[in-house]
Amino acid sequence: MRRKLVIGNWKMHGKHQANAQLLEALLPALAESAGVxxxxxxxxxxxxxxxxxxxGSTLKLGAQNLSRFDQGAHTGEVSAHMLRELGCQYVLVGHSERRSLYGEDDRLVAEKFAAxxxxxxxPVLCVGESLAQRRGEITERVVAEQIQAVLQRVGINGLAGxxxxxxxxxxxxxxxxxxxAQVQAVHRHIRSLLAEQDPAVAAAMRILYGGSVKAANAGELFAQTDVDGGLIGGASLDAASFAAICAAAQR
Structure with a gap:
């Protein structure tokens, strides 16, 4: 059985005092979601x-981005090994804001996944379609191309990591x-794509949903068969909201 995973993406928010206050409130609240x-x-x-x-807590650390390079003359970049040394266990790869605002294409995202x-x-591989692509009814094609780029770079066994x-x-x-229903349809499509390569990997892969997840809608979203948790943006900056979303995943 796939264990639910909920990741908070703070984006470009934070101050030392605010971070400490947020986590001081959040860590005790997460005690009721020990299974997530x-x-x-x-x-x-x-x-x-x-x-x-x-x-000493069960809340894990992740980063929002990384370089495809391990080291060298890449001013302003941060490598995967640097993140690991700081204690990170997760890293977001190909977030839609990186793709749309900073021009990251599928090939670069695949390189970062490999790094x-x-x-x-x-690596948490972010995939998804624009409104125009949704209206054009090419969501499944777009998502398949984004995943295929990573499969071509690291293979199904690499993607399994x-x-x-x-x-x-x-x-x-x-x-x-x-x-x-829309979320479940895309998640089911993703899992079917992986099953064509390896049914065992497909069955074990955790597929999260990210997109204005709130405490009010998390339960219904997480109840879908192929939804294994969430990638949470704004709501992760509020301890009560994030804890409630994690509690919804627990249920």
Whole structure:
């Protein structure tokens, strides 16, 4: 049985005092969701602080991005091994904002996925379609191409070392949420794609949903057969909201 996973993506938010206050409130609240695996992904400058605050807890540390390079003359970049040394266990790869705002294409995302694996990080591969692509009824094709790029780079066994997060671009930060039926349909499609390569990997792969998940809708979303948790944006900045979402995953 796949263990539910809920990851909080803080995006470009945080201050030392605010981070400490958030985690001080969150960690005790997560005690009621012991059966759910949880993680937070703060901005780079706060990774060391958050790692220290999480010491001894079950809440895991992740990063929001990484370089495809291991080291070298790459000013401003951060390598997978650096993240691992700071205590990260997860790293987001190909988030829709990285793709749309910073021009990351499928090939680059695949390289970053491979770099994460090399450092024993768990890459969280973000895939999803734009509103135009949804209206054009090519969601399944878009998602398949994004996953296929990673399969071509690391193979099905490499992909098995990661997590997939389906995040429809039109439902991120907009207040719009895909219906549970829409989410389940895409998740089922993703799992069927993997099953064509390896049924065992497909059955074990955790596929998260990200896109305006809130305490009010988390339960219904997480109840879908192929939804194994969530990648949470804004709601992860509020301890009560994030804890409620994790509790929904527990149920």
């Amino acid at each position: 695996e949880t993680a937070v992904c703060p901005p780079y400058p706060y990774l060391a602080q958050v790692a220290e605050l999480l010491a 994460a694996l090399c450092a024993d990080l768990v 990661g997590v997939i997060a389906y995040e429809p671009v039109w439902a991120i930060g907009t207040g719009e949420t895909a219906t549970p």
